[in-house]
Amino acid sequence: MSDKPMTPKAKRTFNWRSWLNTIGPVLALMAVYGVFVLIAPPSFATARNMEMIARQTTIVGVAALGMTMVIISGGIDLSVGSIVALSTVVIAWLLRYTGVNPLTAAVGGVAAAAFFGLISGMLITRLRVVPFIVTLGMMLVVRGAAKGIGREQKIDVDPERLRWLEELLASLPKERSWMLLPPGVWVLIILAVGMAALLRYTRLGRHTFAIGSNEQTARLCGVAVERVKVLVYTMCGAFAGLAGLMQFSRLTVGDPTVAVGLELNVIAAVVIGGGSLGGGEGSILGTLVGALIMTVIASGCTQRGYPNWVQEIVTGAIIVLAVAVDRLRHRRTV
Amino acid sequence: MAERVDSDQSSIRLQMRDVCKRFGATVALEDVSIEVAAGQVLALVGENGAGKSTLMKVCSGAVKADSGRMWLDGTPYRPSNPLEARRAGVAMIYQELSLTPHLNVQENIMLGMEPATLGVVRWKQVRQRAIEAIKEFDNPELTPDTRVSNLSVGSQQLVEIARALAIGCRVLVLDEPTSSLTQQDVERLFEIIGRLKQQGKAIVYISHFIEEVKRVADRVTVLRDGRAVGNSDVDDITIDEIVALMVGRQVEELYPRSGRQPGEVILEIEDLAGAEKPKSASLELHRGEVLGIAGLVGAGRTELLRSLFGLEPVRRGRIRLGVYTGPASPVRRWMQGAGLLSEDRKEEGLAVSLSVADNVTLSKLKGFGPLGLVLPSRQDKATRRWLERLDIRCLGPRQSVSSLSGGNQQKVALARLLQHDVDVLLLDEPTRGIDVAAKALVYKLINALATGSPTEGRKPKAVLMVSSYLPELMGVCDRVAVMCRGRLGPTHRIDEVNEHSLMLEATGQEVSA
Numbered sequence: 001m002s003d004k005p006m007t008p009k010a011k012r013t014f015n016w017r018s019w020l021n022t023i024g025p026v027l028a029l030m031a032v033y034g035v036f037v038l039i040a041p042p043s044f045a046t047a048r049n050m051e052m053i054a055r056q057t058t059i060v061g062v063a064a065l066g067m068t069m070v071i072i073s074g075g076i077d078l079s080v081g082s083i084v085a086l087s088t089v090v091i092a093w094l095l096r097y098t099g100v101n102p103l104t105a106a107v108g109g110v111a112a113a114a115f116f117g118l119i120s121g122m123l124i125t126r127l128r129v130v131p132f133i134v135t136l137g138m139m140l141v142v143r144g145a146a147k148g149i150g151r152e153q154k155i156d157v158d159p160e161r162l163r164w165l166e167e168l169l170a171s172l173p174k175e176r177s178w179m180l181l182p183p184g185v186w187v188l189i190i191l192a193v194g195m196a197a198l199l200r201y202t203r204l205g206r207h208t209f210a211i212g213s214n215e216q217t218a219r220l221c222g223v224a225v226e227r228v229k230v231l232v233y234t235m236c237g238a239f240a241g242l243a244g245l246m247q248f249s250r251l252t253v254g255d256p257t258v259a260v261g262l263e264l265n266v267i268a269a270v271v272i273g274g275g276s277l278g279g280g281e282g283s284i285l286g287t288l289v290g291a292l293i294m295t296v297i298a299s300g301c302t303q304r305g306y307p308n309w310v311q312e313i314v315t316g317a318i319i320v321l322a323v324a325v326d327r328l329r330h331r332r333t334v
Numbered sequence: 335m336a337e338r339v340d341s342d343q344s345s346i347r348l349q350m351r352d353v354c355k356r357f358g359a360t361v362a363l364e365d366v367s368i369e370v371a372a373g374q375v376l377a378l379v380g381e382n383g384a385g386k387s388t389l390m391k392v393c394s395g396a397v398k399a400d401s402g403r404m405w406l407d408g409t410p411y412r413p414s415n416p417l418e419a420r421r422a423g424v425a426m427i428y429q430e431l432s433l434t435p436h437l438n439v440q441e442n443i444m445l446g447m448e449p450a451t452l453g454v455v456r457w458k459q460v461r462q463r464a465i466e467a468i469k470e471f472d473n474p475e476l477t478p479d480t481r482v483s484n485l486s487v488g489s490q491q492l493v494e495i496a497r498a499l500a501i502g503c504r505v506l507v508l509d510e511p512t513s514s515l516t517q518q519d520v521e522r523l524f525e526i527i528g529r530l531k532q533q534g535k536a537i538v539y540i541s542h543f544i545e546e547v548k549r550v551a552d553r554v555t556v557l558r559d560g561r562a563v564g565n566s567d568v569d570d571i572t573i574d575e576i577v578a579l580m581v582g583r584q585v586e587e588l589y590p591r592s593g594r595q596p597g598e599v600i601l602e603i604e605d606l607a608g609a610e611k612p613k614s615a616s617l618e619l620h621r622g623e624v625l626g627i628a629g630l631v632g633a634g635r636t637e638l639l640r641s642l643f644g645l646e647p648v649r650r651g652r653i654r655l656g657v658y659t660g661p662a663s664p665v666r667r668w669m670q671g672a673g674l675l676s677e678d679r680k681e682e683g684l685a686v687s688l689s690v691a692d693n694v695t696l697s698k699l700k701g702f703g704p705l706g707l708v709l710p711s712r713q714d715k716a717t718r719r720w721l722e723r724l725d726i727r728c729l730g731p732r733q734s735v736s737s738l739s740g741g742n743q744q745k746v747a748l749a750r751l752l753q754h755d756v757d758v759l760l761l762d763e764p765t766r767g768i769d770v771a772a773k774a775l776v777y778k779l780i781n782a783l784a785t786g787s788p789t790e791g792r793k794p795k796a797v798l799m800v801s802s803y804l805p806e807l808m809g810v811c812d813r814v815a816v817m818c819r820g821r822l823g824p825t826h827r828i829d830e831v832n833e834h835s836l837m838l839e840a841t842g843q844e845v846s847a
Contacts, residue, residue, distance in 0.1 A: 206441060209436060222446030
């Protein structure tokens with residue numbers, strides 16, 4: 001009986017807020033893009049350039065899917081850049097020194113990455129050391145492991161053996177233009193949809209939010225906090241491994257020194273997209289938009305002929321601005 | 335109802351027998367026994383530190399008793415953590431609500447027990463069960479999709495109760511549930527407690543508002559210093575008798591009061607308004623007096639002190655402190671001779687990882703060495719004086735504050751104001767969470783400060799004190815004003831008011847003149 005009058009009111013408040021939350025970063029992306037359409041040369045607004053932006057976003061984007069989950073849970077993972085490098089090295093090593101096919105090599109790279117994510121998760125939950133410190137340590141450990149496997153050098157792979165690995169992020173050839181986007185970008189899109197659904201509709205996803213929002217409460221209510229956390233870091237590692245696969249596809253060598261500092265771009269993407277380092281907040285759509293904003297700035301600045309340092313200053317300013325706007329919005333609603 | 339309880343032993347739902355608990359050297363509980371029947375409300379009353387919360391933490395699995403036994407519906411009950419207790423059907427609603435603010439109402443209610451297929455939550459069922467649980471409350475603010483951070487405190491509490499109901503709890507423990515509620519919410523809560531009673535839940539109600547206890551409870555158990563000192567049907571005991579049991583000593587000697595001589599007005603505010611609270615506050619504080627501010631939690635008392643001290647913005651109004659007018663930053667306020675004792679000792683009042691000496695001297699690191707140097711030996715020397723005078727129990731000035739007891743920590747925080755030698759002391763809940771002995775010392779100290787000592791050349795100070803504990807305000811203050819919903823009422827002489835009239839004013843009811 002009392003349900004009836006309740007429902008419309010519930011609908012209204014719910015929609016308004018979630019609409020504002022998701023639309024904010026999207027508006028920012030459109031604004032940034034619009035500015036560059038105006039000031040950059042005509043080549044900026046072409047379909048070809050859009051494809052390029054999508055390709056360039058993919059590595060950060062894939063890694064950011066896992067990071068979004070970690071940040072929602074109230075944690076952080078600084079080892080992502082190193083894991084990307086490790087993944088490229090493992091893939092190259094498998095291709096070069098064992099007879100495996102590309103798929104097995106790719107799975108091997110991702111599995112190695114997930115393994116290190118698992119280690120991070122175990123250390124965080126078992127030793128009760130804060131994620132910042134554990135993953136800071138892991139950042140060095142993994143980087144070292146990558147260098148060890150590669151004996152401090154890049155691992156070259158016979159181009160014959162690469163096959164589809166080479167094409168993940170390559171610009172589409174004419175005869176396959178029906179795909180619209182390179183396969184790597186599709187992988188990102190499909191994974192993103194999957195992760196968004198996981199966060200929204202599964203116990204794991206909702207428990208991740210609950211832990212980030214109030215860990216004690218989650219524990220009190222029977223959420224297996226430790227298990228969820230281990231899983232979250234393992235997944236973050238796996239996504240970093242996948243980002244490594246993309247990276248390998250672009251480089252076609254295993255490079256233990258690649259992606260230094262990438263974790264900061266990844267974290268920036270999450271934060272621009274509305275993720276809160278305090279936990280409990282963040283969304284996949286926001287994260288992707290955040291990653292896109294950074295690529296659009298980079299692409300626009302390049303085409304406009306701005307030097308690298310301008311790009312960096314603009315990106316830095318956007319990060320701070322995004323979080324400041326977020327804070328403002330919160331002060332008003334709470 | 336009373337006959338059913340007495341005649342039918344099998345209806346005893348929760349029984350705790352001879353529970354003992356020590357924390358280090360302090361005895362928190364000593365041979366405490368209680369029992370609650372199904373469909374009964376047992377009130378647990380006692381002063382702060384009497385052991386109410388510890389007892390209930392034992393019952394809800396958060397604390398393990400050293401000895402003693404418990405039964406739930408006749409079967410032995412031994413929870414090793416809160417989760418186990420909840421699964422057994424004992425849910426505790428803490429004073430600080432434990433909700434996940436970022437999630438919505440239905441998610442909070444069903445947290446940790448979401449029905450799911452292969453990990454995918456069955457949202458329809460979640461919604462249904464959540465609506466089932468909140469339906470009873472009949473509160474328009476409570477809808478399944480509302481984010482919990484957007485709810486009022488009263489409604490948030492209902493979400494917690496709904497969660498307890500959704501797991502099918504048999505015993506519901508409410509720890510000071512009304513301390514931060516509006517009068518309306520309190521009424522609503524009482525109504526809900528009545529309904530839960532009818533459904534046969536056993537309810538343990540912790541409170542130090544005795545009038546509430548008389549209204550809502552069937553039986554009452556009084557705790558004092560970790561012992562159960564009384565147990566009775568609510569109808570067979572008067573409020574005065576309960577108070578006597580709670581206090582168990584002469585109240586007079588707890589609150590010394592020497593001949594204070596109010597002097598000139600040293601702090602004057604007129605129509606002060608902050609960002610949200612206070613909405614309007616005016617008062618005059620004289621040298622040599624203690625002015626108390628009563629009111630409910632959330633009425634804006636803390637905000638008043640904080641905006642006076644420059645920790646929160648001042649939107650409107652006039653402030654005069656001594657010869658200085660207008661708002662000022664905390665740095666300025668210290669220089670002008672005012673000091674604030676924060677209600678949040680651990681987070682704000684003290685740098686707990688630093689030493690006692692560092693904390694005492696933090697606000698004025700001057701005069702501890704030549705050329706502006708801060709010599710530890712001189713800090714220690716200055717601090718030792720206060721260790722002695724305030725009877726601060728510690729190994730020495732270099733011991734870290736975090737290892738002190740709550741009472742000693744509070745004395746350290748107070749010592750800072752004394753070391754700084756401020757003229758106006760803004761004290762926010764100065765006795766929160768400290769034991770009776772430490773309280774007595776704080777009261778003695780406040781009295782000594784307000785009186786001054788002409789022989790030792792100490793001028794009387796002015797004290798503005800916020801407290802939620804009315805007996806304390808009645809005992810310590812010369813005058814008292816009540817804050818209600820952000821507005822500070824007129825100042826009354828202490829002999830013109832009583833606890834009852836203050837409470838009425840605090841809850842926004844008209845005081846009959």
